[in-house]
Amino acid sequence: MKHKIKPRGSVIAALDIGTHKIACFIAQVIDDEGGLEVVGVGYQAAQGIKNGIVVDIDAADKAIRQTVHTAEVMAAEVMKGYPLRDVIINVPGSQAKSHNLSAEIQISGQVVTEQDIRRALARAQDQVLSDNLELVHTIPVLCSIDGNTGIIDPRGMTGDKLGVDIHIVTGDLSALQNMATCIDRSHLDIIALASSPYAAGLASLVEDEMDLGCTVIDMGAGMTSFAVFQSGQMIFSDSIPVGGWHVTNDIAHGLTCSNADAERLKTLYGSAIVSSSDDAELIDVTRLGESGSDAIQSVQRSLLIGIIQPRLEEILELIKSKLDRSGLGTSLGRRVVLTGGASQLPGLRDLTQQILDKQVRLGRPIRLNGLPDAVSGPAFSTTAGLLNYVVSRSHEMPAEIMASVDSGSLWDRFKYWWKENW
Ligand SMILES: Nc1ncnc2c1ncn2[C@@H]1O[C@H](COP(=O)(O)OP(=O)(O)OP(=O)(O)O)[C@@H](O)[C@H]1O
Ligand SMILES: [Mg+2]
Known part of the structure; x- marks a missing residue:
């Protein structure tokens, strides 16, 4: 059931619209097996998006244009002056x-x-x-x-x-239509859709993991989504509307500081598990609304981690109960791959291992050539996976069969394109 791979030299682009950031990767097909070389990247803080839903079309449109423009400029030589038109976008787990x-x-x-x-x-x-x-x-x-x-x-x-x-x-459908309106206003055409955890899995799992049974957990800012792979296919996916943003928000409330300061404290001193040495370590917190030396207060690092840990435990317990209720049993396999920006907290791997009782590793994009270091981390697994998705659609039904199965779809143009080009 393998599809024809897009011809060598063709250009494809992915647009990952997240709660925290919008990212665009442009890649060129470099061989007959669908190998991809990234030729342009752009990313910036998300605007007008909440939990993957467009809440302000103007702001989202502007952020998308800027992100795509940055990637286009970097890919100018390969794009030969033509603007980017066709993009693959993510459907958020929520x-x-x-x-x-x-x-x-x-x-x-x-x-x-x-x-x-x-x-x-x-x-x-x-x-x-x-x-x-x-x-x-x-x-x-x-x-x-x-x-x-x-x-x-x-x-x-x-x-x-x-x-x-x-x-x-x-x-x-209505959330996707709002996203489509935004993309259309940016003069882009959606040529394919892929759910975020599916893309994250395609980017970060090795083939044996996909075959033997593995759950990929994409911990983003507004949500944590996960997908189960078995025998090379995605067999289940779900999400929880809680992610790294909620951890930051808990810190801001718990330590009475700004969200920006909470984000800094989380990234610099945060951990998923309290250790005995954390009581002895003091960190400076700038109290909200105060200034001068009075504003700085030293608190034990264990206090910070004591705020972070319960929220992460809650996320993992919710995933565990959803996996238990999925009825997949042994098909779940023994492995978990953690990815997404919020997976970078030290200790999260051990905490996940304890709660889910699986072997856990951290995942990042592994299937793209030429990915710049700045975008090669776990926060970009979904973006990378959107490109991998296009060259791995052999997991799905052949286009000639699918084209007549889904009727009345928004994406008829995509299916036409797919049939004609792949
Ligand atoms: N070094 C780090 N340590 C801990 N958390 C981090 C680190 N770097 C980024 N994060 C967190 O990762 C989250 C962003 O992750 P990501 O970029 O995957 O989100 P997103 O794709 O925009 O959101 P979503 O998928 O939920 O819509 C933020 O909450 C941020 O605080
Ligand atoms: Mg994401």
């Missing part, structure tokens, strides 16, 4: 919903055709699709013929009943 569905159709002793697969997929999709949902991903997990499971591609096989198990990700 807007994406994961559904695992099964459907069965009669094929009455005939050979399975693409038409049959379309019918089976449409029957499965019908169970969830509605007017206010947009289809983001349709990932076939497995097919069965007459109850014989484990079939990857049933085309050409014969039987009476064709079954499909699929993982569908849907997005909230």
